[in-house]
Structures are given as structure tokens and as C-alpha cells.
Amino acid sequence: MRKLKAISLVLLLCLGIQARAGEGMWIPVLVGEMNIGEMRERGFEVTAEDIYAVNQASLTDAIVRFGNGCTGGLISDKGLIITNHHCGNSYIQQHSSVEHDYLTNGFVARSLDEELPNEELTVTFLRRMEDVTERVLAGVNDDCNEAERAKQVRANINTIVAEAKKDTHYEAAVESFYYGNQYFLFVYEIFNDVRLVFAPPAGIGDFGAEEDNWTWPRHTGDFSLFRVYANSENKPSEYSTGNVPYKPEYHFKVSTEGVKKGDPTMVLGYPAVTTQYVPSYHIEMLRDLIYPKVVEIRDAKLDVINRYVEDDIKIRIQYAAKHSAIANSWKRWKGELKGFESLRAVDRKRDYETRFNEWVAQDPARKDKYGNVVSEYEAIYGEFGKYRMAREYLLEVMGARGIEAIWLAGQFERLLQLIEQGKDADQINEEKDFLKDLLDKHYKDYSKDVDRDIAVKLVEMMDNDLKGEFRPAFLDLIGSKFKGNHKTFVDELFARSIFDDQDKLNELVAKIDKKKVKTVKKDPAYRYFSDLRGVFYNSVDGRFKVLSNKLDSLNRIWMSGLMEFDTAKVFYPDANRTMRLAYGNVKGYEPRDGVIYKYRTTLDGVMEKHNPAVYEFNVPEKVIELYNSKDFGPYAEDGVLTVCFVADNHTTGGNSGSPVLNRRGELIGVNFDRAWDGITSDLVFNTELSRNISVDIRYVLFVIDKWAGATNLIDEIFPG
Structure with missing residues (x-):
């Protein structure tokens, strides 16, 4: 290292x-x-x-x-x-x-x-930064496996951060550059x-x-x-x-x-995040799997919001920030799809990888270090794409910009757990205070009509798209109980759930006990959230993280190989939410x-x-x-x-x-x-x-x- x-x-x-x-x-x-x-x-x-x-x-x-x-x-x-x-x-x-x-x-x-x-x-001010690569990688050598490396790096970072914050009101963070080949400490003052x-x-x-x-x-x-x-x-x-x-x-x-x-x-x-050095398989995944589907999902959301904000000033104000948040990435993804084609991005990356492999093959030492990098990328992305797609899909549905009644139901999960586990009153009251504040903010910018219409579109899309291990159980009710009618399914959800009614939720927070916990868990919005959450954590997130970690490790080796191979190229670090200069x-x-x-x-x-x-x-x-x-x-x-x-x-x-x-x-x-x-x-x-x-x-x-x-x-x- x-x-x-x-x-x-x-x-x-x-x-x-x-x-x-x-x-x-x-x-x-x-x-x-x-x-x-x-x-x-x-x-x-x-x-x-x-x-x-x-x-x-x-x-x-x-x-x-x-x-x-x-x-x-x-x-x-x-x-x-x-x-x-x-x-x-x-x-x-x-x-x-x-x-x-x-x-x-x-x-x-x-x-x-x-x-x-x-x-x-x-607002956050940067007070100082310094290269701490040697300190972060202390104790890391070629004999370390990935788990050992990660554990040692994490321990070293914790020590560096603690020292930087000691006896100050500052915050500190150590960030990775070049996929773990370099590290910097950043010390911040937050107002x-x-x-x-x-x-x-x-x-x-x-x-x-x-x-x-x-x-x-x-x-x-x-x-x-x-x-x-x-x-x-x-x-x-x-x-x-x-x-x-x-x-x-x-x-x-x-x-x-x-x-x-x-x-x-x-x-x-x-600058937030760039990925200049990803292999062709990453762009291919975005082009063929991820972007087309998330664009389609956000098309559906925007169609509904646009219809309402044209005629209703109150909803236009309520959904101004939500609309911007949904539309911003939606349009960027569409532009990137167009750019991938016009720039022949995948083909150009493939040509570059071919030249890299030819260079690697010329030297036994290089073959030992980098000989399998590109083929490993191909194998990992062959599996990673479907888990990334499922993850993006579920977050679009159950996140704060998805079906809001289902998202809100999920915010009650911790309170229900605290009561079921018999935690002390201080913990429970703290969570109640959080939810009271959340409800005030949420309903200030909420329209039941908008949410219901978005839900109809997203439920129909899920029913058509999510299969096998990625399919939440409640979707099967649409065929068995509602004869395939997505609107009727959603209408019953909103008719029977309390998660679109602030007054009922305020009363619930004030009077909740173990008996009411059981009632909440039967609420359709909470049940559907639980189904979605179960798919996310049981079928998607675990494997997604395993494959992500494999890619992180491979990226570090790939980055090092590129720097040796392409001596005519400037390898500036990808953006990672740290301060940068561009000119x-x-x-x-x-x-x-x-x-x-x-x-x-x-x-x-x-x-x-x-x-x-x-x-x-x-x-x-x-x-x-x-x-x-x-x-x-x-x-x-x-x-x-x-x-x-x-x-x-x-x-x-x-x-x-x-x-x-x-x-x-x-x-x-x-x-x-x-x-x-x-x-x-x-x-x-x-x-x-x-x-x-x-x-x-x-x-x-x-x-x-x-x-x-x-x-x-x-x-x-x-x-x-």
C-alpha cells in the first residue's frame, strides 16, 4: 500500500x-x-x-x-x-x-x-486540511486482506479525527482520495x-x-x-x-x-461526487439498467405534480422544493444518457481497457498485480447491476419523494420498537417530540391528492417491474383482492390508513401504548412499508454492500494501475464533497x-x-x-x-x-x-x-x- x-x-x-x-x-x-x-x-x-x-x-x-x-x-x-x-x-x-x-x-x-x-x-467553514496518508495507512501492508486493511484504516482514522477535535468545538473528517490511495484530514467549524x-x-x-x-x-x-x-x-x-x-x-x-x-x-x-475513472461496465450499467428506469419513475411523479401545481397556488408552494429535487436529477440523467451515446462513452472506455490489458501483459510483475482487474470488473458488474437497480427502485418508492404516506409510516418504526421493548420514558418522549415536529413540517407541504395519484402510478409500475426476490408481498393483493385494479388498491390504502391524517397521528403520538402499537402495525401504509423494507434489507442491501466493497477494493488497484499505465494523463482526484478548486x-x-x-x-x-x-x-x-x-x-x-x-x-x-x-x-x-x-x-x-x-x-x-x-x-x- x-x-x-x-x-x-x-x-x-x-x-x-x-x-x-x-x-x-x-x-x-x-x-x-x-x-x-x-x-x-x-x-x-x-x-x-x-x-x-x-x-x-x-x-x-x-x-x-x-x-x-x-x-x-x-x-x-x-x-x-x-x-x-x-x-x-x-x-x-x-x-x-x-x-x-x-x-x-x-x-x-x-x-x-x-x-x-x-x-x-x-454553514460550514474549512479551517485546515492536511495529507494524513502515512498515518492512515500505518500498519497496512501487502499481507493484509481487505477486512484487515479496512479495520486498520478505520482505527487509524478514528484516532486522527479524535486528536483533531480534542479540546475544540471543531468537527473533523478524514476523506479518501483515489479510491484509498491517499487520505486528507479536514477540520471544520459549523455555524x-x-x-x-x-x-x-x-x-x-x-x-x-x-x-x-x-x-x-x-x-x-x-x-x-x-x-x-x-x-x-x-x-x-x-x-x-x-x-x-x-x-x-x-x-x-x-x-x-x-x-x-x-x-x-x-x-x-x-463538488459532490464524480466518477471519472470507472470502467466501461459501470457506464454500461447506468446506460442500460439504472437511468432508463429511474427516469421513467420520475416521469410518473412529475406528471402528477405538474398537473396539480398548474392550477393550485397552495400546492405549487407546498411542492416547490419537492418538484425541484425530483426534476433536477431526472433531467441530468436524461442528458447523460444522450451524452453516453454521442460520446461513445462505453466504446471509448472499452478501447482504453484493451490498451491497459495489452500493457499489463507485457510484464510479469504487472500481470501479477493487474492482470485480472478488468475481467473482475466484468464479473462483478454482471451481478451488481441488478442489485443497484432494485435498490434505486425501492428508494424511489419508499423514500421521502416517493409514496409519502408509506414513507411517513416508516418514520414511526423506531417509536413502535421503543414501546415494544419497554424502553424508558425519556427515550420514548424524545422520539415523540421528534415525530411531533416531523408531522408539523410534513403536513405543511403535503397534499393527499398528489400523494394518492403518485401512489397509483408507482404501484402500477412496481406490479409490472418487481419480480422474484425483489417483489414486496403486498403487490400480490392487487391481483387476488383487487382484480388487477391499481387505483382501487391505492384508494383502499388511503381510506383505511391514518398516515395521511395529521390529527389522527398527533393523537396517536400523544396516547400510544403497546395496544396501539399492534393497531399501527395493522395499518396498510405501515404494512406496505414493512414489506418494502423487508425486501430492501433481506434481498437487496446485503448483497449490494458486499459487491460495493468488492468494487471499492478493485477500484483502488485499478487506480494505481492506471497511474502507472497512462503517464500522459493527469489523474486529478474525483469529487468527494471536499473543497476543490477548478479553473x-x-x-x-x-x-x-x-x-x-x-x-x-x-x-x-x-x-x-x-x-x-x-x-x-x-x-x-x-x-x-x-x-x-x-x-x-x-x-x-x-x-x-x-x-x-x-x-x-x-x-x-x-x-x-x-x-x-x-x-x-x-x-x-x-x-x-x-x-x-x-x-x-x-x-x-x-x-x-x-x-x-x-x-x-x-x-x-x-x-x-x-x-x-x-x-x-x-x-x-x-x-x-
């Missing part, structure tokens, strides 16, 4: 300057060794220490992980955070109602007192008093909605503002009226200089013959798309007035207001909300999406097509200043 690690680092440091334009998600602490030379050649003026440093303020100090899945950036010395509208969408929605529809009309806090707290929202400051209306912040999602050209002002608060010592604190705006170590200077074609740009943030240039692209996409869009394009009859394309009246009068303030160039721009920075999910910086490290935009044509960049990066989409900071300022008249925020961003 130590030998593999040494090979990895030597190759990385030698090859770092050979990256293709825009490709790569780089580790900030290694930028000085691997990237800064090329960055200077591209025109960047920042130093490695400007980007990341332990003993001085740096750009990474102004980056936050926003919630659990986005990024944000500090833009004032009073803790003001900019992120995407779609990252703040669920929190904006929580504050919205028919009477106060902040989703549609926007929200502006004109003083600190008007800012809105957000339960469960956190949990984060308040909503500004949200543009849907006609700006969600302009184009799902129709335009993942596409270019784009005209969305996808931003929102929040503020992080701290106690009097500038430390994290639970929400309190006595908290004060956090004073950051560093915040971004906002530039109104604008962008032009060819400008160097960099993106800092927390590239502002540029358009040509998606197909005869089509040229420019690098920017303007407010002219917003007005061209304006359609007051279509919710997602209805431009706010004030914006129309400003456009007609050409009242753009200082944010336009030659009378033209830029809205969005594209560059070839390598981004993925999790980079939503990432600050986009110019050559001097100043904020020029906020990343919010990728272009459909290069959407396969999580698995196959295409230099000619892969583009990240950002909202221009000048459009953001125009909305804050000219649309909202929020001079308090403009003065804060540009003090003095």
Missing part, C-alpha cells in the same frame, strides 16, 4: 501542469505544487497562498458549505453569504404561504431585524444560526425553471442572500436574538468589471454542426422569453419597466446588461452557489448549473462541450439595487 501511495504522488506532482483546458477539481493545499504555474501562465495573478493558507487569511476562508449540498461565499465583513436561489429554495419555501408568497414575489430584509431564521440550516436576507422573485431567481434547467443559453438570476450569525465571541451558537453578524476572516471583493471571452476564471466550492476560461461552444453558442446572455434574452401566461417565464413587472427605460444603473456595458455567462471550469453538483472569481480572486459571478451538451462531465469530461453556467454578479447587483431598492445591502457590499 505504501508503494502505491508513493507512485500516486510522484505521478501527480510530475503531471499536474498537463491538464486539459478546464478539466480537473484540485485540492487547495496542493495548488502550489501542482497548479499555480499553469494558472500564472493563463493570466491569474493570485498566489498559492492567496488561495489556501493556514497562517493567513485566504480565498478558501470565504467559502462555506451551504447546508448539506451547496456552496456559498462571504461578500461582506458582516457575514453576508451569496449562494444560489435553488440552494435556498427549500428555506424560502418554508417561510412562504399563500398570504406571503416569497417564492413568487421574492423577499427583502431591509434591516437585520427583518432577516428570517432557518431551522436546521448550517447554525443562518438567516434569510434576500430572495429574488421566481421570475428572476427561477426564471425558466425546469424547462431551461441544465441548458444554455440561460437567463436565470439564480442567487439568494443569507447571513451567518455568531455569539459575542464570534463563535457558533444556536439561534438567539442576542447573536450578532459573524465577522469572517476573509470575504470576497465584488468586481463590477465584468467578463469577456477568454478571461481566466476559477471556482471554489464543494478555466470564459468561452462559448459549438454543440453541433452549424450551431454556435456565445459566452454570455443578456436581459434582452430574458425579455424575448417573457410569457405572462407561463409561470416560469413571467418576468416581474418592475424588471420590464427597468428594461424599457434602460435603467440599468452602473451594471450594464454599452447599454447591455449581462445576465449569465459560461466557462469551461470543471464543476458538478455541490458547486451550486460556488463563487466564480477573476484573475485577482474577485467575485464576478455565482455558479449554478452545467450545460446539457457536456453534462456527462461527471464521468467523461469533454473539453469542447463541458461548460459551467454562472449568473453575472452585475445582474445580481442590478436585482438587489434597481429591482428591490435594497440600498442597505449595496452599501454593505460596497462600504465607503
Whole structure:
């Protein structure tokens, strides 16, 4: 193992300057060794220490992980955070109602007192990171089997994390890179008093909605503002009226200089997951098994939700965040399927694997280490695909975005167990409090009609698709009791279950005892949840984990072999939800013959798309007035207001909300999406097509200043 690690680092440091334009998600602490030379050649003026440093303020100090899945950036010395509208969408929605529809009309806090707290929202700062590979792999050698290796690595990681957290309020994590060939320690500070400051209306912040999602050209002002608060010592604190705006170590200077074609740009943030080095069999599995079916399932869900939200304002507000969550991956999967074909992704991977095997065969030592890797991949994926498919399917049905009544029934499982096991009252009351809070949140955003109609579609699909060991027992009732009528089956489920009725559930939580536990277990929603859960754990999850572990072990060997084999390739680490730097240039692209996409869009394009009859394309009246009068303030160039721009920075999910910086490290935009044509960049990066989409900071300022008249925020961003 130590030998593999040494090979990895030597190759990385030698090859770092050979990256293709825009490709790569780089580790900030290694930028000085691997990237800064090329960055200077591209025109960047920042130093490695400007980007990341332990003993001085740096750009990474102004980056936050926003919630659990986005990024944000500090833009004032009073803790003001900019992120995407779609990252703040669920929190904006929580504050919205028919009477106060902040989703549609926007929200502006004109003083600190008007800012809105957000339960469960956190922002996380990276305080330091370091390579701990040698410490993690201490005691690991070639004589260890996989179980022994995993046990030793886990013990070493636990020790490192405990030491990092000792006598501090910090959190820490050790993350694996290159499938276990390298490890880094990350130390974090987490703040949990984060308040909503500004949200543009849907006609700006969600302009184009799902129709335009993942596409270019784009005209969305996808931003929102929040503020992080701290106690009097500038430390994290639970929400309190006595908290004060956090004073950051560093915040971004906002530039109104604008962008032009060819400008160097960099993106800092927390990209989620990429899998650049998977074998052909992985992509084949996604193409032939996984994506077509999960797209079909989400088609069914979206068909129902779309039908209701068109005519019902209350349901549109209730299901705004759910709709976005369902639709986002749905459209990405469709784009990746298209990209797999157009890029011949499987064939290209197969050709690469053939060349790898030919190289391996030339040397006995290589044959001993890598001779069976590709054939083992083929064998494992031959079985793994069906378990991954079953797992994805069941989670789509029984998860929070599936049949909600069945999901909610599953949330009562722990309470029932505690009562049956005779646990002490404190444990039971704690679980009751959790469920009371859950019920309030759930029913605020729940429609029985939507849930029932989704259930009809999903039950019919399950009845047709799930066979043998993956088939839950309740599906057989459809034929034996309901003569194959899925709607009648679902109607009886909702007629007999209490899991679509908040009042009955509140009463149950208050008065539950062992006798009522037996009654709950007879409830059809709970029985169907139990059937689904039984299939998941008894027939799917165990084998899925065994095969996943085999793939993890094989991936580590494969990664090491690739680094030895392909000495002309840069092996940057896959994204794994840790902070990364990507850099590239502002540029358009040509998606197909005869089509040229420019690098920017303007407010002219917003007005061209304006359609007051279509919710997602209805431009706010004030914006129309400003456009007609050409009242753009200082944010336009030659009378033209830029809205969005594209560059070839390598981004993925999790980079939503990432600050986009110019050559001097100043904020020029906020990343919010990728272009459909290069959407396969999580698995196959295409230099000619892969583009990240950002909202221009000048459009953001125009909305804050000219649309909202929020001079308090403009003065804060540009003090003095």
C-alpha cells in the first residue's frame, strides 16, 4: 500500500501542469505544487497562498458549505453569504404561504431585524486540511486482506479525527482520495444560526425553471442572500436574538468589471461526487439498467405534480422544493444518457481497457498485480447491476419523494420498537417530540391528492417491474383482492390508513401504548412499508454492500494501475464533497454542426422569453419597466446588461452557489448549473462541450439595487 501511495504522488506532482483546458477539481493545499504555474501562465495573478493558507487569511476562508449540498461565499465583513436561489429554495419555501408568497414575489430584509431564521440550516467553514496518508495507512501492508486493511484504516482514522477535535468545538473528517490511495484530514467549524436576507422573485431567481434547467443559453438570476450569525465571541451558537453578524476572516471583493471571452476564471466550492475513472461496465450499467428506469419513475411523479401545481397556488408552494429535487436529477440523467451515446462513452472506455490489458501483459510483475482487474470488473458488474437497480427502485418508492404516506409510516418504526421493548420514558418522549415536529413540517407541504395519484402510478409500475426476490408481498393483493385494479388498491390504502391524517397521528403520538402499537402495525401504509423494507434489507442491501466493497477494493488497484499505465494523463482526484478548486476560461461552444453558442446572455434574452401566461417565464413587472427605460444603473456595458455567462471550469453538483472569481480572486459571478451538451462531465469530461453556467454578479447587483431598492445591502457590499 505504501508503494502505491508513493507512485500516486510522484505521478501527480510530475503531471499536474498537463491538464486539459478546464478539466480537473484540485485540492487547495496542493495548488502550489501542482497548479499555480499553469494558472500564472493563463493570466491569474493570485498566489498559492492567496488561495489556501493556514497562517493567513485566504480565498478558501470565504467559502462555506451551504447546508448539506451547496456552496456559498462571504461578500461582506458582516457575514453576508451569496449562494444560489435553488440552494435556498427549500428555506424560502418554508417561510412562504399563500398570504406571503416569497417564492413568487421574492423577499427583502431591509434591516437585520427583518432577516428570517432557518431551522436546521448550517454553514460550514474549512479551517485546515492536511495529507494524513502515512498515518492512515500505518500498519497496512501487502499481507493484509481487505477486512484487515479496512479495520486498520478505520482505527487509524478514528484516532486522527479524535486528536483533531480534542479540546475544540471543531468537527473533523478524514476523506479518501483515489479510491484509498491517499487520505486528507479536514477540520471544520459549523455555524447554525443562518438567516434569510434576500430572495429574488421566481421570475428572476427561477426564471425558466425546469424547462431551461441544465441548458444554455440561460437567463436565470439564480442567487439568494443569507447571513451567518455568531455569539459575542464570534463563535457558533444556536439561534438567539442576542447573536450578532459573524465577522469572517476573509470575504470576497465584488468586481463590477465584468467578463469577456477568454478571461481566466476559477471556482471554489464543494463538488459532490464524480466518477471519472470507472470502467466501461459501470457506464454500461447506468446506460442500460439504472437511468432508463429511474427516469421513467420520475416521469410518473412529475406528471402528477405538474398537473396539480398548474392550477393550485397552495400546492405549487407546498411542492416547490419537492418538484425541484425530483426534476433536477431526472433531467441530468436524461442528458447523460444522450451524452453516453454521442460520446461513445462505453466504446471509448472499452478501447482504453484493451490498451491497459495489452500493457499489463507485457510484464510479469504487472500481470501479477493487474492482470485480472478488468475481467473482475466484468464479473462483478454482471451481478451488481441488478442489485443497484432494485435498490434505486425501492428508494424511489419508499423514500421521502416517493409514496409519502408509506414513507411517513416508516418514520414511526423506531417509536413502535421503543414501546415494544419497554424502553424508558425519556427515550420514548424524545422520539415523540421528534415525530411531533416531523408531522408539523410534513403536513405543511403535503397534499393527499398528489400523494394518492403518485401512489397509483408507482404501484402500477412496481406490479409490472418487481419480480422474484425483489417483489414486496403486498403487490400480490392487487391481483387476488383487487382484480388487477391499481387505483382501487391505492384508494383502499388511503381510506383505511391514518398516515395521511395529521390529527389522527398527533393523537396517536400523544396516547400510544403497546395496544396501539399492534393497531399501527395493522395499518396498510405501515404494512406496505414493512414489506418494502423487508425486501430492501433481506434481498437487496446485503448483497449490494458486499459487491460495493468488492468494487471499492478493485477500484483502488485499478487506480494505481492506471497511474502507472497512462503517464500522459493527469489523474486529478474525483469529487468527494471536499473543497476543490477548478479553473478555466470564459468561452462559448459549438454543440453541433452549424450551431454556435456565445459566452454570455443578456436581459434582452430574458425579455424575448417573457410569457405572462407561463409561470416560469413571467418576468416581474418592475424588471420590464427597468428594461424599457434602460435603467440599468452602473451594471450594464454599452447599454447591455449581462445576465449569465459560461466557462469551461470543471464543476458538478455541490458547486451550486460556488463563487466564480477573476484573475485577482474577485467575485464576478455565482455558479449554478452545467450545460446539457457536456453534462456527462461527471464521468467523461469533454473539453469542447463541458461548460459551467454562472449568473453575472452585475445582474445580481442590478436585482438587489434597481429591482428591490435594497440600498442597505449595496452599501454593505460596497462600504465607503
